[in-house]
Amino acid sequence: MPRAGGSMSDWFSAKKNRRHETVIRTGLFVCAALSVLTTGAIVYVLLSNAVYAPGDKTAFFERVTVTEFLTSTQWKPVEGDRGRFGIWPLLSGTMMVALISSLVSIPAGLGAAIYMTEYAGPRERQFLKPMLELLAGIPSVVFGFFALKFVTPWLLKPVLGLLNLDVSIFNSLSAGIVVGVMVTPLIASLSEDVIRSVPRSLREAAHALGSTKFDVSMKVVVPAALSGILASFLLAFSRAVGETMAVAIAAGGNPVMAMNPLKGSQTMTGFMVHASTGDSAADSISRMSMYAVGITLFLLTLLINLISGWILRRYREEYQ
């Protein structure tokens, strides 16, 4: 229907415009939907190689029982009778590195977040924020190098040597420390956002009750922001669990039940790099086991991220 005052050609061009827009809209929707497709593809690839393989391939769990995978404490991904496929050595290696990293990143990240929100002046903050971003931008492989060539020989060996402790060249401690440094900026910036979102009125009220700056920070602001801060810890932990290159370089490749942080261990990610770079055939058990490890890693990080996201959402609702 022609609009009042408009000619027919106007109307046609408007119609053409609309069709044009529908095409663009659809195209952009496809772009956005691609991310869902990616997730679907990841899940399909992991499942089809680990759980149930279509066609003539044999999936990992068609050769190895889930019970063995979850209960055995040995990891020897080789063909034949000597093969042992318990996830625990890799899982414990991963957890050890991630826990050590948390011991580094939680105090450093939270301290930095509190310092930047509560103490640093605007100019100091303008210096600190880009510096932390710079730290966050350093590639993982560089941290691996730093752990192997500096932290272990120049820091751990001399210091722990004084205590008569024997530090291996490859060890979980150095890997954990550098991963901790790596994820510190993540905790710092997420916690900073959360702490900053605590209303100013709450701080003023605390001051008005005769609080010192320490009381305001640690007894009012941080407790008020606690759930959000917790979410940032979890996110950093999940990042540490998925961290690959630094760990593959520094922790070594020995899949043992890791109990000693001064010895080498292998993490899930470390094993995956190892398995994919070896020359084993595509359908060898070593290759296939990579998918089982991959699915464990995927589920573990997804779970932690979901919990963290849930906490963060609830926190935001509280202050809006």
Next chain:
Amino acid sequence: MSEFVDQPAVSFRQGTDTLLRRRLLNAKVFRTVCMLLTYSSLAVLGVLMGSVLWSSLSRLAPDFLTNHYSMNPVRCGILAGLWGSFWLVLLTAAMSIPIGVGSAVYLEEMAADNFLVRLIRINLSNLAGVPSIVYGILGLSAFRPLMISLQTFFDGTRAINVLGLFRVRILHLEIFDGSVLIGAMTMSLVILPIVIIASQEALRAVPSSIRVASLALGATRWQTIWRQVIPAALPGIATGVILAVSRAIGEAAPIMMIGVLTVASMCPGGIETPLQLLQDPISVIAVPFDQFTAMPVEIYDWSKQPDPQDRFTDVAAAGIVVLLGVLLIINAAAMIVRARAGRRIQW
């Protein structure tokens, strides 16, 4: 509670209350601890840079940039990784930027709030947390078979009819395992969530008054987005996208999975100097399908070299200096974009 008059005289002078003196000391200690924690992270950054630079000095020479891999650490260079990373990032950017910015525009400007869109949003935030090595598995298991079937198409024996007029022979292309294209496709998936989220933030920063004003003047939704919103958000998008793409330069895990070369004495397409690229631009066609290595992969390999005298340590350190140098240049570019845009546009 006691009455007003019964109270002893109050003093507000500092130091009159011993308990408070202790509390204030606590506060001071706490502040110092927080400060030390903050600066210790930066100190680690300094030590890292310092030790890498120190260790790299013995190998950091112009020929490090122009030499190939060598068993002899003194002659070992990063040329293959430099070109490999260059092509990888170029292709990654070419794929991830249009898709990423497009997704962001859709989600921020066009999407209705229905189930599917909410699914995309939730999925996106979770995808950003998936470890990059998992994308490597996807590349290894999905993209490589794809390339193998492509290889059978480009085997040089086929031809197609164009409108029944010409018969065009399909050229023979050698598609290698672990090619630049597979690497870039994998890497695109890794950085896509970051590109999308950064672009979304830039679009969100554009005040809605601009949209309303444009729509009120009779522009259609798309005209508004294309002519007003995107230009206004462009500096923000550019900054975010540059930083996301720079992630792709430092990432090694996903491309390790797809079977990238760890020891390489060749550059993709055989292009070793920019001059060569100018003289024979056609050789670029072979680049995406060629094997490659990348700087972080080489650094990984050098760090792990079992060399009794640790001579490859210096090579790895020199590689890191080059890698960090490249990243620094890119980050500086992003900062300049941000600073210039900040001066021009002020809401």
Next chain:
Amino acid sequence: MTDEKSALSVPPSVQGVDRNLDTSSHSAAIDVRNLNFYYGDLQVLFDVSLKVPERSVTALIGPSGCGKSTFLRTLNRMNDLIDGTRCTGECFVESQNIMDPDVDVVLLRKHVGMVFQKSTPFPKSIFDNVAYGPRVAGERNRAVLADLVESCLRKAALWDEVSDRLHTSAMALSGGQQQRLCIARTLATQPKIILMDEPASALDPASTDRIENLIGELCASYTIVIVTHNMQQASRVSHQTAFFFKGRLVEVGPTMKIFTSPGEKRTEDYITGRFG
């Protein structure tokens, strides 16, 4: 009564407030002399001098941006928290100039409590909110804290409503209850002076009423300075009223006098609603 002679209608006061009280016989709890205040280069208070008699209510009134809130916040040095502020002049509390650099603001704020416009309960339990002040000041004894919490909640007329759920979150209370909780929390630090920055402006009429009555009760033992936009409220709850305009103290006097026969034309114009 002066009420009858006046053209202005003044509402009845709340219980416990005598608006004709001759406050000159009271000693001053706060004595401000020649106070100037600056945000950066912008001067917002000009040469303000004001005496606040002890155990009475002083209302600060005036149009938005007249500096009354800023003035209130200088009385416990709350403005110290804002960067780039500067203050000259003197302000005596307990015969000490609180503007002195060697005054400890923590001690001062324990003595001079403050209640804000927006209720600001901490996201903790009701008990922990009230016990916050004594706890940071070093009180650890649970029995002492419990007694203190009860007495403060009683004084704030909140005890009956919350005594059975002291350990539930304070965020679940209604707006009016939250504000009374904030008053209780302030009382728990055992101040002598309480500053109130529009304490009822965000509340419904019933809650406002309760807060006003509470002020009437508290002024028997505390010195209260209250900033309010609500002229009726000022006239109901205060002994003394100070009118601020454009950063200057225009007039101060017994509330009844200010509301019935103000000495200044501007005061009268403001009170009768000709501007503001």
